[in-house]
Amino acid sequence: MPFISQIERQTDYSLFAPTRPIVIDNGGSYFRIGWAGESDPRVIFRNIVQRPRHKSTGETVSVVGDHNTALLKYFDCTRSGPRSAFDNNVVFQFEIMEYILDFGFDRLGVDSLGVDHPVLITECPCNPVPSRCRMAELLFESYGVPSVAFGVDAAFSYTYNQRLGNCDKEGLAVCSGFNTSHVIPMPERNLPFVLFVEGEPVFEACCRTNVGGYHVTDYMKQLLSLKYPQHMAKLTWEKVEDLKMEHCYIAQDYAAEVKLYQNETKEAEEKTRCWQLPFTPPPVEEQPSVEEIARKAAIKERQGQRLREMAEAKRASRINELENELRGLEFLLRQVEKVDENDIPAFLSDTGYVSKQEIESSIAKVNQSLRKAKREQVELDEKADVTTADKFPLVDVPDNMLTSEQVVVFRWCYMVVMNHEWKELKEKKKQIFLKTTAEGRQRARQKRAEEELLREKQNQLEEERRLENPELYLDQLRTKYKELSEKVDQKKRLKTNGNNSNGNNTSGGVGRGERMSAAKKERMRLLTTAAFDRGKGEDTFGARDEDWQLYKLMSKDNDDEDEGPDEDETELTRISSRLQAS
Structure with missing residues (x-):
């Protein structure tokens, strides 16, 4: 089962005699504190500290452990992540360690007068002397403890199991912690793989490897993220840690266990665990009642009246x-x-x-x-x-x-x-021109508004026909699309090949006059007539200012069919979009 934080403040601190020691298991993952002689610790919490800022006041607070996640929603934790006092298994951040000890002693029930009980605290094997000195100084100076004793948790566990008869005086102890693991590769006195000799540990032969429970959890998180990438955001380190502690086990024979799962036996199916990610169903939106709709409408009307x-x-x-x-x-x-x-x-x-x-x-x-x-x-x-x-x-x-x-x-x-x-x-002519331009813009705006209204009406009628008989509506659209496509293609062929529909083009190609549209031909005729309409056949067009008025006559109708798509092409595009939407 995963560890569960226990942070309730104890109320029986004053009932214990001053000679009763306080036991502290200062691990890299969890901090445990309790009384000597009891089977379980009184207080358990994560050995981390956060210092977030309050979102409204901006005040910085100290949060020890991860037990109050509901409280953290009121704080900004983006600039202050969880921090540990350990570097692998050695305490080196004593400012953070002081926050943790303050919280642990407070939850145990210690008052502000100080700790008047002896303290037994664990440390890693072969702990550096400066780290032990700083820890002793912190306990003596800040909390006033009468005495301090340091010990290795693996040695305590071996001695306890020796008293229960689970092990002999000589044996091997492997301590796998949060970040490191300690073993004895070659002990002295020619005893192979022995950590305890005559019940006493041989610390001078102890070795350490930087592999622990954290690395197992992190590797498991990587495997789950690769297998289920769609759930990567929900597979947090804490959830994977809970999975490891609750469902995983240590194989006695690794090769046999692997073969068991490769053969997909019934025993492997029994050992397989299915875990459901936390799922919150979306809230079901209830339809508002008639009274609620009327109330909201009345509120909206009052607000509108107030704004008016x-x-x-x-x-x-x-x-x-x-x-x-x-x-x-x-x-x-x-x-x-x-x-x-x-x-x-x-x-x-x-x-x-x-x-x-x-x-x-x-x-x-x-x-x-x-x-x-x-x-x-x-x-x-x-x-x-x-x-x-x-x-x-x-x-x-x-x-x-x-x-x-x-x-x-x-x-x-x-x-x-x-x-x-x-x-x-001259001023009058200018004003006439400006007035005509303004009236023309007004007529153009009115025409655009009428065309938009007509298009909306046509779209509404088409939608009604589509809802009334969808199959008939699609058949009509396809027929109209086919007719318009043929019509547009014919126009393009005539525009490219001219109006020579009988196909008697003896030159084998298309002449420039045949490629010209009717509007271009009319413009060419006007230019030719104006150029040689002087009586003598001389080309004096452009010598007078009146000649340039001809260009206004040429462009007043704006009938150049090359400037943009005609109505058939526009209608063809609209029908094509309607067919794609249907």
Whole structure:
């Protein structure tokens, strides 16, 4: 069975006489402490220390052992893994050892006055003298123990079994620890493989190999990870250690055991163990009741109403600020109009404005923001929120009524320029072009929205037909796909070979005129007609500016069939995707 941590604090410490020794088994894997004369230790825990930080407060704490894994979820252990005080079987980190002894004595019931009992503590064979001195110093100085005795656990075990009659005075003891194993390869006095002579251990003949229980567990973990790579994350070292301690055994005859499993006998099946990884089934989601749905809907509606009220209050505050700013700018503009033009810069020196035009521009911006805040109808793709009459004021004015005063009103930058009427006419043409462009973009957006709505409606109708009769729907799709494929292939052949459908091409190839589409032929005809339409057959096309207007006539319909896929190819692609999805 695997070791189980026992960390309950003992309450009978004061009942033991001061002469009763405290026994400590200071192993590389587990720390055990109890009273001499009892068959089992009182306290058992892993001989490791962690110092994680609390996730909320950032405070560093010391956690001894691995008994409180549920508590560690509140701490950040990424920067502080478990640390041991041992290097193989020798204690060398006495700061960590002090944390472990503090916890062990506290769980045994020792109070803050110190330890008033003799202490017997185990150590590895041939323990270095500096390590033993530091351990004795720690016990004497920090805990005030009256006396300390060190011993090897293998010697204690041999003596105990000798008293029980399980072994003689002379024999061999093999101590396999967590990181190391100790044996005697060649003892003295010509006694083969004897560790104990006349009941006394011969430590000067002891040897050590750095192979122990840790390496067995690690090797088993590697084998399980290679055999079950899909469970590598769950096959932790601790779980594999539990498997080893609970289900594994030491073979008396290794070769016979291997042959037993190779032959797949019934005894091998009885010794085989199946172990189930911890499995937590996913939680079953229960459908909410009608009352729960109604309650959540009411909560959502209240939250939405609260958000709408907050947005309305924010919008009202914004409108109030803009109206105050607009009134202030209008008042400043009226004051500027009363001031002489030469004195305007001095008058506006303290206001942050430098000219009357800047104030007017600020008023226009504030008006724009105010209308936007009041949720007037605006174009989503236009930054300026103004009406057509305000944006293009010269569009509806006849050409013969354009005057120099209107230039001053609408384009004040032309005040000091000659030929006001010509500049007004030029400005009017510019505004007409901008207005036409804006209206064209609006029509294009509306057309795209209508096409999108039509596509959604068609997709919905197709989905209804598919659900109503899937087989008929697939047959219709395949038939339509075949027809469109033939049609597209025919178009491509005509585009490559021209319109010579009778096949009487005597030249054996395809001429340039036959490869040209109808749109290209029409463009070539327009260019040829314009070039030689001068009466004398001379090619003077391009000498005048009016000649270049021909290119606008050529591209206004945008009928070049080489620029992108036609409707049949688009429909063919859509049907192909529908067939793949079905």
